[in-house]
Amino acid sequence: MTIPVRRVRAAERGRRFDLRTTAMFFLLLAVVLCVCAFLARTAAGVVERRPLWAGVLAVLGLAVALRFPSRWRRLSAARCARRAGRALEEAAEKASACLDAGTTATQAAVAPTPPIGAPAEPTGDAAPADPARGAAPLPPAAAPARTPPQQPDDAQPTAAAGSAAGYAGLDPDGFEQAVADLCVRDGCGEVEVVGGAGDLGADIVAVAPDGRRVVIQCKQYGYANKVGSQDMQRFGGTCFAIHEADVAAVVTTSDFTAPALEYARQCGIVCMNGDDLDAWHAGTAPGPWHRTPPGP
Known part of the structure; x- marks a missing residue:
């Protein structure tokens, strides 16, 4: 069965x-x-x-x-x-x-590109290089061109020359930063650039090496445009009462008028013209916290 x-x-x-x-x-x-x-x-x-x-x-x-x-x-x-x-x-x-x-097709579509300046692979028309003669040199067009590094468009000239003309070539923010760098170089602490809208006359505040509070106003004027008494009066009305400065100074690339110097002497404001700024930059003159207001 x-x-x-x-x-x-x-x-x-x-x-x-x-x-x-x-x-x-x-x-x-x-x-x-x-x-x-x-x-x-x-x-x-x-x-x-x-x-x-x-x-x-x-x-x-x-x-x-x-x-x-x-x-x-x-x-x-x-x-x-x-x-x-x-x-x-x-x-x-x-x-x-x-x-x-779909994943395979995407990976195949994204093919790696050869690096810039890499020699091209020989095609059917190109003859291989003779090993006895060595590798054939690259044509001039294949060699990558070396261009000097370009500076950014917003790059500003520096005051490396240590002259009032060099500082005058900076923009207002660059000039304030250059003066602040001098304060840092000479041992000031808590250096801060506060210039701008609503600064009430103070562009730079810092603490001197001896502990006094320094308030600086920067005036980037041309040689023919001097700092007048009105500019000095506006700064004098805020530097001590509002900013509580122990040392108040006006630094300019130009010079001061006689009424401005007289007002500074009465209020105890230190004035540094273009020549004083050059000497401060060169290290042959002290900073504003070591200076005295202009005499009579």
């Missing part, structure tokens, strides 16, 4: 766990479940609003199920679940393959 042996399907080769495929499968399964839940909720709403029509549809469905019982056996729940699972898995594999193909 021959006993029929049930054939066992061989396991598919090359199948392995793929995280992306599994994630796509569960994502599509979640979409299907959401659609089913929406349909169930819609059917419940129809039953609640129109119970008569719902009863008629239920009777018709039952009659169809009894009329075709064989087809309902084929459409069993387990079989439908298996078919849906296989369909979802195939869809997930196809989506994963599409993603892999």
Whole structure:
């Protein structure tokens, strides 16, 4: 007596766990479940609003199920679940393959560019170099051109020459910063450039090496334009009362008028003209905190 042996399907080769495929499968399964839940909720709403029509549809469905019982056996729940699972898995594999193909195409499109100045690879028309003669030199056009470094557009000239003309070539902010650098060089602490709108006459504040508070106003004037008494009076009205200066000084690239010097002598303001600024920069004269106001 021959006993029929049930054939066992061989396991598919090359199948392995793929995280992306599994994630796509569960994502599509979640979409299907959401659609089913929406349909169930819609059917419940129809039953609640129109119970008569719902009863008629239920009777018709039952009659169809009894009329075709064989087809309902084929459409069993387990079989439908298996078919849906296989369909979802195939869809997930196809989506994963599409993603892999897109990634490969993107990587192939982004090809590395050769560095600038690298010799070009020989083509079919170019003859290879003779090893006995050595490597052929690069043509002049292939060699990278060396250009001197360019200065930024907003670069300002410096006062390295140590002259009033050099300071006059700076912009107002650059001139204030240059004077502040002199204060730092000579040992001042807490040097701060405060010039600008609403500075009330103070462009630089610092603490001298002996601990006194220094307030400096910078006047970047041309040689023919001197600092007048009105400029000195505006500074004198704020340097001591508002900025609480122990040493108040006006530093200019030009000179002072006689009334301005007289007002400075009365208020105790130190005045440094272009020559004094040159000497301070050169280190042959002290800073304003070591100077005395102009005499009579």
